[in-house]
Amino acid sequence: MSEPPLHPPGETPPVEGSTAEAHEERADGGIWEHPRALLVVIVIGCVLVAGFFLVRVITM
Numbered sequence: 001m002s003e004p005p006l007h008p009p010g011e012t013p014p015v016e017g018s019t020a021e022a023h024e025e026r027a028d029g030g031i032w033e034h035p036r037a038l039l040v041v042i043v044i045g046c047v048l049v050a051g052f053f054l055v056r057v058i059t060m
């Protein structure tokens with residue numbers, strides 16, 4: 001049984017579709033991409049819920 005040929009240290013055999021080339025990928029921020037927009041949505045929701053209960057208390 002023959003062994004596969006050895007490659008010197010520091011070298012990699014050529015491979016089709018190799019990802020060895022350096023490239024930068026932008027990090028996926030997801031929902032945290034725009035924290036102010038998320039905060040605005042939360043505050044608006046809180047104000048609407050508080051307003052609903054405030055109107056119920058006033059009209060009773």
